[in-house]
Amino acid sequence: MKPFTENVVKIISSIPAGRVMTYGQIAKLAGSPRGARQVVRVLHTMSQAHQLPWHRVINSKGAISIKDDQQNDIQRKLLQKEGIIVDTSNTIDLNTYQHHPNEIDDDVNLI
């Protein structure tokens, strides 16, 4: 597996339940700042074999991006099942749920 693809797989695998990351954010961390579309490709090709939490990846606006209605529905339900609130326009509040890998684990252990 090529480095970029491998990085993307690792990053996506590391997203905790109840949090999300954006395509662009993942691409940047994986070493290709403008490679958001490559993240999409990785999701298509590697999701099954690597059992990726593909549903935790959304677009820069915080919205679920899948066009197919049924798949879109599945993603929304998977996210809600993890406690994430998805509003009526299929959007999630990034300030609340976006995962930033370098930060200290939140909530519980803050002073």
Add this chain to the structure above:
DNA sequence: CACATGACGAGGG
């Protein structure tokens, strides 16, 4: 090598 693909994203109207 040329070209198509794609669950994107930034910017402008």
Add this chain to the structure above:
DNA sequence: ACCCTCGCCATGT
């Protein structure tokens, strides 16, 4: 805030 266009780029064929 919505809609569209255009640039983007790792891979596969």
